[in-house]
Amino acid sequence: MRTPDYVQTVIVIVSAIIVLSFFAAAWTINDTRVKSARHTIFYDITISSEANLENLTLLLPVPLVNGSPAPGEDFVQDLSKKIPEGWRLSLVNVNSTPMLKIEAPRLVGNCSRYPVPITEGDSQSLALSGSLPVTAAQAIRPIPLETREIVNTWNPVMIIHPEGTTVFRNGTGCSPDTPVLLPIMLATRVNVDKTIDTRDPVGREPLLFTGRSAQPGACRSPITGSSRCSNYQSPVYIDYAGNKTWYISVSTSVSGFNEWWEVFGWTTNSYTDRISVLLKPGEKGRVMANGMVQTGNGRY
16 A cells, blocks of 8 residues: 555655754764863873982983974973972983983972871861861772882872871881872973874874884773783983982873763873883982883773
């Protein structure tokens, strides 16, 4: 039996509406993604020492693009505004390779206590008093690590005491009473007006890796199915006075992030290039640091 003409017309109209709605929704999502997109390069340096250092000099890789220090020059200029008093940053050429030179007349080693566990009632009480602007879900618990293991920790730790204060023990090395090492961190970022190539940044985006031999390696978290990692080594230089009996750790990294808003929230993809080294007591001069480039991390 032949379908009536008006039914066919209705089917055509409904189908057209569905198709147009699909394209309108796709256009809206894409337009939102484009308008909300942000592209950022981050650069940071972390230095940890359990004891005071005098006359510290560091030479570290600086982010390069095809051998050029730009935007490394911008990073250095911005970091120079944030360094401790008396410190100096500059770009120097070492064997025709630009590197960051850090000169510090004094670096003070900071150690503190373990975070103190707090209950939900304590958290609410401290939050109401203004001493603790966090919720119970954000309460920090003790970290069951020994002092020597904490030397390898790169990230600063926020310390919460019952009285809402933080106490440091400076210049004498970490002790059983103050086992948490608090590193000095310098960090900056720059926003760019283009999508960052986070899948294949070599030769296109700022990297500490200069193209020397690299080997495929296992990725650290966070990991997505598209993540790829490579390990390499890079020379750094350190000289200082004092601190003959304690370890020193140094790390630096550059990361690129694309982020945009989709229907259910913010989405990102990124690459990260990190170099880190743990110096034995009294170790100075030119040393080889471990590097890792992680690319293609996130959603595409």
